[in-house]
Amino acid sequence: MGNLLVAQSGGPTVAINSTLLGVYKASKNKVDKVYGARYGIKGLLEKNIYDLSKLLNGNNENLLKQTPASALASCRQKLSDSSKSTEQYEKIIKIFKDFDINYFVYIGGNDSMDTVNKISQYIKYSNISDIIVVGAPKTIDNDLVLTDHCPGFGSAAKYIATTISELERDCSIYPIPSITLVEIMGRDAGWLTAASALSRLNGAKGPSLIYCCEKTFCIDKFLKDIESKMKGYSNGIVIVLSEGIHDKDGKYISEYVNEPFMDEFGHKQNAGAARVLEKVVRSTFGCKVRALEINLMQRSAAHITSLTDIEESIKVGQKAVQCALSGMCGEMSTIIRKSNRPYEVEYSSANTSLIANKVRYLPDDMISKDGNDVTNKAIDYLKPLIQGELKIKYNNGIPLHLDLFKNIE
Numbered sequence: 001m002g003n004l005l006v007a008q009s010g011g012p013t014v015a016i017n018s019t020l021l022g023v024y025k026a027s028k029n030k031v032d033k034v035y036g037a038r039y040g041i042k043g044l045l046e047k048n049i050y051d052l053s054k055l056l057n058g059n060n061e062n063l064l065k066q067t068p069a070s071a072l073a074s075c076r077q078k079l080s081d082s083s084k085s086t087e088q089y090e091k092i093i094k095i096f097k098d099f100d101i102n103y104f105v106y107i108g109g110n111d112s113m114d115t116v117n118k119i120s121q122y123i124k125y126s127n128i129s130d131i132i133v134v135g136a137p138k139t140i141d142n143d144l145v146l147t148d149h150c151p152g153f154g155s156a157a158k159y160i161a162t163t164i165s166e167l168e169r170d171c172s173i174y175p176i177p178s179i180t181l182v183e184i185m186g187r188d189a190g191w192l193t194a195a196s197a198l199s200r201l202n203g204a205k206g207p208s209l210i211y212c213c214e215k216t217f218c219i220d221k222f223l224k225d226i227e228s229k230m231k232g233y234s235n236g237i238v239i240v241l242s243e244g245i246h247d248k249d250g251k252y253i254s255e256y257v258n259e260p261f262m263d264e265f266g267h268k269q270n271a272g273a274a275r276v277l278e279k280v281v282r283s284t285f286g287c288k289v290r291a292l293e294i295n296l297m298q299r300s301a302a303h304i305t306s307l308t309d310i311e312e313s314i315k316v317g318q319k320a321v322q323c324a325l326s327g328m329c330g331e332m333s334t335i336i337r338k339s340n341r342p343y344e345v346e347y348s349s350a351n352t353s354l355i356a357n358k359v360r361y362l363p364d365d366m367i368s369k370d371g372n373d374v375t376n377k378a379i380d381y382l383k384p385l386i387q388g389e390l391k392i393k394y395n396n397g398i399p400l401h402l403d404l405f406k407n408i409e
Contacts, residue, residue, distance in 0.1 A: 002102030009108035013152025022317025040075035109139035120330030135332035142191035154309030154385035157195035165199035171236035178236035183274035213244035307388025343384035
Protein backbone atom coordinates (compact mmCIF):
# COMPACT_ATOMS: atom_id res chain seq x y z
CA MET A 1 0.00 0.00 0.00
CA GLY A 2 2.89 2.37 0.64
CA ASN A 3 3.08 5.26 3.08
CA LEU A 4 1.55 8.75 3.13
CA LEU A 5 3.22 11.94 4.31
CA VAL A 6 1.32 15.07 5.36
CA ALA A 7 2.67 18.52 6.19
CA GLN A 8 1.37 22.03 6.86
CA SER A 9 2.71 25.30 5.50
CA GLY A 10 2.28 29.07 5.54
CA GLY A 11 0.22 31.10 7.97
CA PRO A 12 -1.90 28.87 10.23
CA THR A 13 -5.64 28.91 10.86
CA VAL A 14 -7.84 27.46 13.57
CA ALA A 15 -9.08 24.85 11.09
CA ILE A 16 -5.82 23.63 9.56
CA ASN A 17 -5.54 20.89 12.19
CA SER A 18 -9.03 19.67 11.34
CA THR A 19 -7.78 19.15 7.79
CA LEU A 20 -4.81 17.26 9.23
CA LEU A 21 -7.28 15.12 11.19
CA GLY A 22 -9.26 14.47 8.00
CA VAL A 23 -6.10 13.39 6.17
CA TYR A 24 -5.06 11.11 9.02
CA LYS A 25 -8.43 9.44 9.46
CA ALA A 26 -8.99 8.97 5.73
CA SER A 27 -5.59 7.41 5.10
CA LYS A 28 -4.55 5.43 8.17
CA ASN A 29 -6.39 2.25 7.10
CA LYS A 30 -5.57 2.65 3.41
CA VAL A 31 -1.78 3.01 3.63
CA ASP A 32 0.87 1.25 5.68
CA LYS A 33 1.94 4.32 7.66
CA VAL A 34 0.92 7.95 7.94
CA TYR A 35 3.87 10.25 8.49
CA GLY A 36 3.93 13.92 9.39
CA ALA A 37 6.71 16.33 8.39
CA ARG A 38 7.45 18.93 11.02
CA TYR A 39 8.00 22.48 9.64
CA GLY A 40 6.50 21.84 6.22
CA ILE A 41 8.67 21.43 3.16
CA LYS A 42 11.65 22.66 5.16
CA GLY A 43 11.18 19.81 7.62
CA LEU A 44 10.78 17.36 4.78
CA LEU A 45 14.09 18.43 3.27
CA GLU A 46 15.70 17.99 6.70
CA LYS A 47 14.07 14.56 7.23
CA ASN A 48 12.12 15.92 10.18
CA ILE A 49 9.55 13.17 9.73
CA TYR A 50 7.44 11.39 12.37
CA ASP A 51 5.03 8.46 12.50
CA LEU A 52 1.70 10.18 13.21
CA SER A 53 0.25 7.08 14.87
CA LYS A 54 2.79 7.58 17.66
CA LEU A 55 1.78 11.22 18.10
CA LEU A 56 -1.98 10.75 17.84
CA ASN A 57 -4.39 8.36 19.54
CA GLY A 58 -8.10 8.13 20.15
CA ASN A 59 -7.86 10.28 23.26
CA ASN A 60 -6.27 13.30 21.62
CA GLU A 61 -7.47 13.19 18.01
CA ASN A 62 -10.49 15.37 18.75
CA LEU A 63 -8.32 17.96 20.50
CA LEU A 64 -6.90 18.77 17.07
CA LYS A 65 -10.25 20.37 16.22
CA GLN A 66 -9.85 23.00 18.95
CA THR A 67 -6.09 23.50 18.70
CA PRO A 68 -5.03 26.69 16.92
CA ALA A 69 -1.98 27.11 14.67
CA SER A 70 -0.31 24.24 12.82
CA ALA A 71 0.10 21.13 14.97
CA LEU A 72 2.88 19.90 12.68
CA ALA A 73 4.42 23.40 12.69
CA SER A 74 4.94 25.44 9.55
CA CYS A 75 7.41 27.22 7.29
CA ARG A 76 7.61 29.75 4.50
CA GLN A 77 10.09 28.25 2.08
CA LYS A 78 10.00 28.68 -1.66
CA LEU A 79 11.32 25.86 -3.80
CA SER A 80 13.73 26.73 -6.57
CA ASP A 81 12.76 26.70 -10.24
CA SER A 82 13.40 23.11 -11.33
CA SER A 83 14.42 24.33 -14.81
CA LYS A 84 17.37 26.08 -13.18
CA SER A 85 18.22 23.61 -10.43
CA THR A 86 16.86 20.16 -9.61
CA GLU A 87 18.85 19.65 -6.41
CA GLN A 88 15.94 20.22 -4.02
CA TYR A 89 13.61 18.04 -6.07
CA GLU A 90 16.07 15.19 -6.30
CA LYS A 91 16.50 15.35 -2.53
CA ILE A 92 12.73 15.33 -1.97
CA ILE A 93 12.24 12.29 -4.21
CA LYS A 94 15.10 10.46 -2.48
CA ILE A 95 13.55 11.13 0.93
CA PHE A 96 10.19 9.90 -0.33
CA LYS A 97 11.82 6.68 -1.45
CA ASP A 98 13.84 6.32 1.77
CA PHE A 99 10.60 6.42 3.77
CA ASP A 100 8.58 4.43 1.17
CA ILE A 101 6.29 7.41 0.72
CA ASN A 102 3.97 7.14 -2.25
CA TYR A 103 1.59 9.95 -1.31
CA PHE A 104 2.28 13.49 -0.09
CA VAL A 105 -0.52 15.82 1.07
CA TYR A 106 0.50 19.45 1.60
CA ILE A 107 -1.96 21.62 3.53
CA GLY A 108 -1.58 25.31 2.85
CA GLY A 109 -2.46 28.42 0.91
CA ASN A 110 -1.31 29.97 -2.35
CA ASP A 111 2.42 29.56 -1.80
CA SER A 112 1.92 25.98 -0.62
CA MET A 113 -0.01 25.20 -3.79
CA ASP A 114 2.95 26.64 -5.70
CA THR A 115 5.08 24.01 -3.94
CA VAL A 116 2.62 21.24 -4.80
CA ASN A 117 2.56 22.37 -8.42
CA LYS A 118 6.35 22.51 -8.68
CA ILE A 119 6.90 19.06 -7.19
CA SER A 120 4.12 17.50 -9.26
CA GLN A 121 5.50 19.05 -12.45
CA TYR A 122 8.96 17.70 -11.63
CA ILE A 123 7.45 14.26 -11.02
CA LYS A 124 5.64 14.43 -14.34
CA TYR A 125 8.67 15.49 -16.37
CA SER A 126 10.84 12.91 -14.60
CA ASN A 127 8.38 10.11 -15.48
CA ILE A 128 7.97 9.14 -11.82
CA SER A 129 4.77 7.11 -11.51
CA ASP A 130 4.84 5.85 -7.93
CA ILE A 131 4.71 9.21 -6.09
CA ILE A 132 1.55 11.34 -5.95
CA VAL A 133 1.56 14.87 -4.55
CA VAL A 134 -1.68 16.72 -3.78
CA GLY A 135 -2.77 19.88 -1.96
CA ALA A 136 -5.41 20.63 0.66
CA PRO A 137 -6.41 24.31 0.88
CA LYS A 138 -6.31 26.59 3.91
CA THR A 139 -6.12 30.34 4.31
CA ILE A 140 -8.02 32.89 6.35
CA ASP A 141 -7.59 35.27 3.40
CA ASN A 142 -10.01 33.18 1.31
CA ASP A 143 -8.07 34.11 -1.82
CA LEU A 144 -7.50 30.74 -3.51
CA VAL A 145 -9.16 30.42 -6.92
CA LEU A 146 -11.33 27.51 -8.08
CA THR A 147 -12.80 26.85 -4.63
CA ASP A 148 -15.91 28.57 -3.27
CA HIS A 149 -14.12 29.31 -0.01
CA CYS A 150 -11.09 28.18 1.95
CA PRO A 151 -10.93 26.23 5.22
CA GLY A 152 -9.98 28.58 8.03
CA PHE A 153 -11.76 31.58 6.56
CA GLY A 154 -15.15 30.88 8.13
CA SER A 155 -13.75 30.77 11.65
CA ALA A 156 -11.70 33.93 11.12
CA ALA A 157 -14.79 35.65 9.71
CA LYS A 158 -16.79 34.56 12.76
CA TYR A 159 -14.12 35.96 15.08
CA ILE A 160 -14.01 39.28 13.21
CA ALA A 161 -17.80 39.66 13.16
CA THR A 162 -17.98 38.91 16.89
CA THR A 163 -15.10 41.22 17.76
CA ILE A 164 -16.48 44.13 15.73
CA SER A 165 -19.92 43.72 17.31
CA GLU A 166 -18.29 43.90 20.75
CA LEU A 167 -16.10 46.86 19.81
CA GLU A 168 -19.08 48.75 18.45
CA ARG A 169 -20.90 48.32 21.76
CA ASP A 170 -17.86 49.57 23.67
CA CYS A 171 -17.39 52.58 21.39
CA SER A 172 -21.01 53.70 21.56
CA ILE A 173 -21.48 54.20 25.31
CA TYR A 174 -20.10 57.73 25.65
CA PRO A 175 -22.06 60.77 24.37
CA ILE A 176 -18.96 62.22 22.72
CA PRO A 177 -17.66 61.77 19.16
CA SER A 178 -14.84 59.25 18.71
CA ILE A 179 -13.44 57.24 15.83
CA THR A 180 -12.04 53.70 16.07
CA LEU A 181 -10.07 52.43 13.08
CA VAL A 182 -9.82 48.65 12.92
CA GLU A 183 -7.30 47.08 10.54
CA ILE A 184 -8.06 43.56 9.27
CA MET A 185 -5.67 41.12 7.61
CA GLY A 186 -5.82 40.99 3.82
CA ARG A 187 -2.93 42.05 1.65
CA ASP A 188 -4.59 41.47 -1.71
CA ALA A 189 -8.17 40.38 -1.01
CA GLY A 190 -10.77 41.96 1.24
CA TRP A 191 -12.81 38.90 2.21
CA LEU A 192 -11.98 39.18 5.91
CA THR A 193 -12.68 42.91 5.96
CA ALA A 194 -16.05 42.30 4.31
CA ALA A 195 -16.85 39.77 7.06
CA SER A 196 -16.95 42.64 9.59
CA ALA A 197 -20.40 43.47 8.16
CA LEU A 198 -21.71 40.24 9.68
CA SER A 199 -21.61 42.04 13.03
CA ARG A 200 -24.88 43.68 11.94
CA LEU A 201 -26.78 40.38 11.65
CA ASN A 202 -28.48 40.63 15.05
CA GLY A 203 -29.53 44.24 14.58
CA ALA A 204 -26.36 45.93 15.81
CA LYS A 205 -24.98 48.98 14.03
CA GLY A 206 -21.67 47.34 13.17
CA PRO A 207 -19.05 49.28 11.21
CA SER A 208 -20.02 52.71 9.95
CA LEU A 209 -17.59 52.36 7.03
CA ILE A 210 -15.82 49.36 5.45
CA TYR A 211 -12.87 49.69 3.06
CA CYS A 212 -11.66 46.59 1.20
CA CYS A 213 -8.34 46.50 -0.61
CA GLU A 214 -9.87 45.78 -4.01
CA LYS A 215 -10.86 49.43 -4.39
CA THR A 216 -8.46 52.37 -4.74
CA PHE A 217 -8.27 54.22 -1.43
CA CYS A 218 -8.34 58.01 -1.45
CA ILE A 219 -7.59 59.74 1.85
CA ASP A 220 -9.56 62.88 0.90
CA LYS A 221 -12.67 60.81 0.10
CA PHE A 222 -12.11 58.80 3.27
CA LEU A 223 -12.21 61.98 5.36
CA LYS A 224 -15.38 63.14 3.59
CA ASP A 225 -16.99 59.75 4.28
CA ILE A 226 -16.18 60.13 7.97
CA GLU A 227 -17.52 63.69 8.05
CA SER A 228 -20.78 62.50 6.52
CA LYS A 229 -21.15 59.68 9.05
CA MET A 230 -20.42 61.91 12.02
CA LYS A 231 -23.01 64.56 11.18
CA GLY A 232 -25.67 64.53 13.83
CA TYR A 233 -24.10 61.55 15.58
CA SER A 234 -22.92 62.11 19.14
CA ASN A 235 -21.29 58.74 19.82
CA GLY A 236 -18.29 56.86 18.52
CA ILE A 237 -18.09 55.23 15.10
CA VAL A 238 -16.13 52.16 14.03
CA ILE A 239 -14.35 52.02 10.68
CA VAL A 240 -12.94 48.76 9.32
CA LEU A 241 -10.25 48.60 6.63
CA SER A 242 -8.00 46.03 4.96
CA GLU A 243 -4.29 46.12 5.69
CA GLY A 244 -3.76 46.15 1.92
CA ILE A 245 -5.61 49.36 1.07
CA HIS A 246 -3.64 51.34 -1.51
CA ASP A 247 -3.77 54.59 -3.45
CA LYS A 248 -4.31 55.11 -7.19
CA ASP A 249 -0.63 54.45 -7.87
CA GLY A 250 -0.75 51.10 -6.10
CA LYS A 251 1.19 52.30 -3.07
CA TYR A 252 0.02 50.76 0.17
CA ILE A 253 -1.21 53.31 2.72
CA SER A 254 1.02 51.63 5.28
CA GLU A 255 4.02 52.51 3.08
CA TYR A 256 3.37 56.21 3.62
CA VAL A 257 5.37 55.78 6.83
CA ASN A 258 7.17 52.44 6.79
CA GLU A 259 9.13 50.48 4.20
CA PRO A 260 7.41 47.08 3.86
CA PHE A 261 9.13 43.85 4.81
CA MET A 262 9.36 41.30 1.98
CA ASP A 263 8.95 37.60 2.71
CA GLU A 264 10.66 34.77 0.82
CA PHE A 265 7.87 34.63 -1.75
CA GLY A 266 8.20 38.35 -2.50
CA HIS A 267 5.02 39.37 -0.67
CA LYS A 268 4.96 42.68 1.14
CA GLN A 269 4.17 42.53 4.84
CA ASN A 270 2.26 45.77 5.05
CA ALA A 271 0.42 46.11 8.34
CA GLY A 272 0.13 49.63 9.69
CA ALA A 273 -2.50 51.36 7.51
CA ALA A 274 -4.71 52.15 10.51
CA ARG A 275 -1.83 53.78 12.39
CA VAL A 276 -1.06 55.98 9.36
CA LEU A 277 -4.69 57.06 9.08
CA GLU A 278 -5.05 57.59 12.83
CA LYS A 279 -2.84 60.68 12.69
CA VAL A 280 -4.65 62.09 9.66
CA VAL A 281 -8.09 61.55 11.21
CA ARG A 282 -7.09 63.02 14.58
CA SER A 283 -5.64 66.17 13.02
CA THR A 284 -8.74 66.59 10.83
CA PHE A 285 -11.52 66.01 13.36
CA GLY A 286 -9.83 66.76 16.66
CA CYS A 287 -11.67 64.00 18.51
CA LYS A 288 -10.58 60.81 20.23
CA VAL A 289 -9.17 58.38 17.67
CA ARG A 290 -7.94 54.83 18.19
CA ALA A 291 -6.16 52.55 15.72
CA LEU A 292 -6.44 48.82 16.33
CA GLU A 293 -4.95 45.88 14.43
CA ILE A 294 -6.82 42.60 14.71
CA ASN A 295 -3.65 40.77 13.85
CA LEU A 296 -2.74 37.18 14.75
CA MET A 297 -5.92 36.83 16.81
CA GLN A 298 -7.87 36.43 13.56
CA ARG A 299 -6.16 33.16 12.80
CA SER A 300 -5.60 31.83 16.33
CA ALA A 301 -8.96 32.37 18.08
CA ALA A 302 -9.89 28.68 18.33
CA HIS A 303 -12.34 29.39 21.15
CA ILE A 304 -14.80 30.84 18.65
CA THR A 305 -14.52 28.58 15.63
CA SER A 306 -17.26 28.03 13.09
CA LEU A 307 -18.54 24.46 13.27
CA THR A 308 -19.26 24.62 9.54
CA ASP A 309 -15.61 25.54 8.95
CA ILE A 310 -14.30 22.69 11.12
CA GLU A 311 -16.52 20.08 9.52
CA GLU A 312 -15.68 21.23 5.98
CA SER A 313 -11.97 21.33 6.80
CA ILE A 314 -12.05 17.67 7.82
CA LYS A 315 -13.83 16.74 4.59
CA VAL A 316 -11.35 18.75 2.49
CA GLY A 317 -8.55 16.68 4.04
CA GLN A 318 -10.44 13.49 3.30
CA LYS A 319 -10.99 14.59 -0.30
CA ALA A 320 -7.25 15.28 -0.69
CA VAL A 321 -6.50 11.72 0.39
CA GLN A 322 -9.08 10.43 -2.09
CA CYS A 323 -7.33 12.39 -4.85
CA ALA A 324 -3.94 11.03 -3.80
CA LEU A 325 -5.07 7.40 -3.68
CA SER A 326 -6.71 7.86 -7.09
CA GLY A 327 -3.39 8.97 -8.59
CA MET A 328 -4.45 12.57 -9.22
CA CYS A 329 -1.02 14.14 -8.92
CA GLY A 330 -0.95 17.93 -8.70
CA GLU A 331 -4.59 18.30 -7.64
CA MET A 332 -5.97 20.39 -4.79
CA SER A 333 -9.22 19.47 -3.06
CA THR A 334 -11.90 22.14 -3.45
CA ILE A 335 -15.33 23.14 -2.16
CA ILE A 336 -18.19 23.80 -4.57
CA ARG A 337 -21.27 25.61 -3.25
CA LYS A 338 -24.46 24.08 -4.61
CA SER A 339 -26.95 26.32 -2.83
CA ASN A 340 -27.29 29.01 -0.15
CA ARG A 341 -30.76 28.13 1.13
CA PRO A 342 -30.35 25.49 2.30
CA TYR A 343 -26.58 25.78 2.44
CA GLU A 344 -25.10 22.81 0.60
CA VAL A 345 -21.64 22.04 -0.78
CA GLU A 346 -19.85 19.24 -2.52
CA TYR A 347 -16.15 18.40 -2.69
CA SER A 348 -14.13 18.27 -5.86
CA SER A 349 -10.60 19.10 -7.01
CA ALA A 350 -8.68 21.31 -9.41
CA ASN A 351 -5.12 21.25 -10.69
CA THR A 352 -2.68 23.42 -8.79
CA SER A 353 -1.23 24.70 -12.08
CA LEU A 354 -4.51 26.66 -12.36
CA ILE A 355 -4.42 27.81 -8.73
CA ALA A 356 -0.83 28.63 -7.75
CA ASN A 357 0.16 32.31 -7.80
CA LYS A 358 -3.37 33.49 -8.61
CA VAL A 359 -5.62 35.57 -6.36
CA ARG A 360 -9.39 35.38 -5.90
CA TYR A 361 -10.55 38.90 -5.17
CA LEU A 362 -13.72 40.09 -3.53
CA PRO A 363 -16.04 40.69 -6.53
CA ASP A 364 -17.19 44.20 -7.43
CA ASP A 365 -20.82 43.28 -6.81
CA MET A 366 -20.02 42.53 -3.17
CA ILE A 367 -18.64 46.06 -2.65
CA SER A 368 -20.90 49.11 -2.46
CA LYS A 369 -20.79 51.62 -5.31
CA ASP A 370 -19.19 54.21 -3.03
CA GLY A 371 -16.49 51.70 -2.10
CA ASN A 372 -17.06 52.19 1.62
CA ASP A 373 -19.25 49.20 2.52
CA VAL A 374 -20.34 45.78 1.27
CA THR A 375 -23.56 44.65 -0.40
CA ASN A 376 -26.24 42.15 0.55
CA LYS A 377 -24.68 39.69 -1.88
CA ALA A 378 -21.58 39.64 0.31
CA ILE A 379 -23.70 38.95 3.39
CA ASP A 380 -25.53 36.11 1.60
CA TYR A 381 -22.20 34.57 0.64
CA LEU A 382 -20.57 34.99 4.07
CA LYS A 383 -23.38 34.13 6.47
CA PRO A 384 -23.46 30.32 5.99
CA LEU A 385 -19.72 30.04 6.62
CA ILE A 386 -19.88 31.19 10.25
CA GLN A 387 -22.72 28.95 11.42
CA GLY A 388 -22.45 26.61 14.39
CA GLU A 389 -20.08 26.38 17.32
CA LEU A 390 -17.60 23.71 18.28
CA LYS A 391 -18.04 22.37 21.82
CA ILE A 392 -14.73 23.38 23.40
CA LYS A 393 -13.10 21.32 26.16
CA TYR A 394 -11.70 23.41 29.00
CA ASN A 395 -9.29 22.76 31.83
CA ASN A 396 -8.36 25.23 34.58
CA GLY A 397 -10.72 27.71 33.00
CA ILE A 398 -9.02 27.86 29.58
CA PRO A 399 -9.36 25.73 26.42
CA LEU A 400 -7.24 22.61 26.06
CA HIS A 401 -4.74 22.49 23.19
CA LEU A 402 -2.75 19.61 21.77
CA ASP A 403 1.04 19.71 21.43
CA LEU A 404 2.02 16.80 19.18
CA PHE A 405 5.69 17.08 20.01
CA LYS A 406 5.47 17.71 23.75
CA ASN A 407 6.90 14.34 24.73
CA ILE A 408 9.63 14.10 22.11
CA GLU A 409 11.47 17.38 22.56
